[in-house]
Amino acid sequence: MIKHYFIFLCCTWLNYSHAIFCQNKAPNIVFIMSDDHAYQAISAYGHNLNNTPNIDRIANEGALFQKSFVTNSICAPSRAVMLTGKHSFVNGKIDNRNAFDWNQDNFAKTLQKQEYTTALIGKIHLKGRPQGFDYTNVLPGQGQYYNPDFIENGKKKNYPGYVTTITTDIALNWLQNKRNPNKPFCLIYNQKAPHRTWMPEEKYFHLFDDTRFPIPDNFFDDYKGRAAAAAHEMGIYEHMSVVYDLKMLDKEGEIKAKYRKSAQKMYNRMSEAQQKKWDTYYDPIIKKFKEDKLEGEALALWKYQRYMQDYLSTIQSVDDGVGEILDYLDRNGLTENTIVVYTSDQGFYLGEHGWFDKRFMYEESFRTPLLMRYPKEIKAGTVVDALVQNIDYAPTLLDYANANSSESLQGLSFRDLVKGVDSGWRNAIYYTYYEYPGGHHVKRHYGIRTNRYKLIHFYHDIDSWELYDLEKDPSEMHNRYGDKAYFSIQKNMHKELEALRTQYGDSDAMNQKLLKLKKKK
Ligand code: SGN
Numbered sequence: 001m002i003k004h005y006f007i008f009l010c011c012t013w014l015n016y017s018h019a020i021f022c023q024n025k026a027p028n029i030v031f032i033m034s035d036d037h038a039y040q041a042i043s044a045y046g047h048n049l050n051n052t053p054n055i056d057r058i059a060n061e062g063a064l065f066q067k068s069f070v071t072n073s074i075c076a077p078s079r080a081v082m083l084t085g086k087h088s089f090v091n092g093k094i095d096n097r098n099a100f101d102w103n104q105d106n107f108a109k110t111l112q113k114q115e116y117t118t119a120l121i122g123k124i125h126l127k128g129r130p131q132g133f134d135y136t137n138v139l140p141g142q143g144q145y146y147n148p149d150f151i152e153n154g155k156k157k158n159y160p161g162y163v164t165t166i167t168t169d170i171a172l173n174w175l176q177n178k179r180n181p182n183k184p185f186c187l188i189y190n191q192k193a194p195h196r197t198w199m200p201e202e203k204y205f206h207l208f209d210d211t212r213f214p215i216p217d218n219f220f221d222d223y224k225g226r227a228a229a230a231a232h233e234m235g236i237y238e239h240m241s242v243v244y245d246l247k248m249l250d251k252e253g254e255i256k257a258k259y260r261k262s263a264q265k266m267y268n269r270m271s272e273a274q275q276k277k278w279d280t281y282y283d284p285i286i287k288k289f290k291e292d293k294l295e296g297e298a299l300a301l302w303k304y305q306r307y308m309q310d311y312l313s314t315i316q317s318v319d320d321g322v323g324e325i326l327d328y329l330d331r332n333g334l335t336e337n338t339i340v341v342y343t344s345d346q347g348f349y350l351g352e353h354g355w356f357d358k359r360f361m362y363e364e365s366f367r368t369p370l371l372m373r374y375p376k377e378i379k380a381g382t383v384v385d386a387l388v389q390n391i392d393y394a395p396t397l398l399d400y401a402n403a404n405s406s407e408s409l410q411g412l413s414f415r416d417l418v419k420g421v422d423s424g425w426r427n428a429i430y431y432t433y434y435e436y437p438g439g440h441h442v443k444r445h446y447g448i449r450t451n452r453y454k455l456i457h458f459y460h461d462i463d464s465w466e467l468y469d470l471e472k473d474p475s476e477m478h479n480r481y482g483d484k485a486y487f488s489i490q491k492n493m494h495k496e497l498e499a500l501r502t503q504y505g506d507s508d509a510m511n512q513k514l515l516k517l518k519k520k521k
């Protein structure tokens, strides 16, 4: 009898300590970042352009962030911000060209010190050997869509196939065979897609054959009152190449457009079998394009439709990959204790203002998708309306992991915010952009956004201010700077902008210093 009672006590204690252990177990992290993925192209955001059931699942079972922004809308700087939790002028990576200092702290390094096993897979676009990871398998620079090279722990290797599926396979392989199963893990799984030149996977060539995409209201923008916007080189009509971007690489070489050589190079990367399938899809489109001889508005609209078809098709493969990762977590009993984040390095223009690309502080490129699932803490179907930014990712993930960076971070943890507690949350966010002179001709600028207003200063070879009332003018077509009706709002926004610059350590003197930075290719 006593013996039985003793066994019973032991079992109860074991169950109890097992429960406590599970409760306190550090969460795993799967951080998914794609490249140039516009929030308009995620069905959870309700824009009705495409279907992304797997990405949507993260929000349905977790949280959707409605006001998620970057601090600098371009690739490599955005990744540096994401890793370090600091603005570009503090972490030093201000544009795609200057060097990134891997010696500074990043959240993966902190987690690694905290006994996490860590991996970085896919696009990172930061030169130098990544620090903070037990395993790395990354694309060199921008990477290639077809038959890409990867650099596995410093060694270059070619992978036949399509980049998005390969990246997913490498991630699944690490989860299954390479990570230490006795440690919590942090996997950064970054897709190249849907970055330019939007080369779809063959199984999705025909996905949007019968779709006519709605034209954004401001597709034929005249940029009145917005000098910096008028100076752009991001126009679908004027700057997108039918051969390079839109794949009208005719075998006869009759279609004259920019970057034909680069288009040919991308085509030549494909195997004969891949080229055959490619041609079967694109050749009839090329033939019709040549017959139709479109011009002016008709050409602009044709380009927009073709662009959307290719861009959105590449996203379908990204969504498949997310599904495979979520299934893996399910199958292995990891869902409950794993934080899954889906985001992009910035937003993208899908014809708004007549554009593609990003860089501007206008909404479509300033905003970025953010969806997060953590069943243990986040209620399914949570919607977050507060202003969050990619400087917040590092502090938030470290907060969940109960870890502290050795350096002071500029972002805030939004862990409580997602639980519905938002006392004292910020009411304004700060933005900077530096890659000028540079591709797409977007002038240097900085600015502030509150829940309702936005103030931007374009500088360097221009000195122009813009003020938007986002409630009345969500498409940012009417610059209210200098408008008497907005006098007090303008004054107040200036004050708040200066306060933010002081808080984060930015200034005109800093801009002068950064202008002198030596460009490293
Ligand atoms: C490449 C693209 C540009 C793009 C930059 C930055 N041209 O240069 O259109 O703005 O990357 O993109 S491409 O012909 O090479 O595709 S970023 O996402 O890496 O910042």
Ligand code: CA
Pocket (backbone or CB within 6 Å): 035, 036, 074, 075, 195, 345, 346
């Ligand atoms: Ca990008």
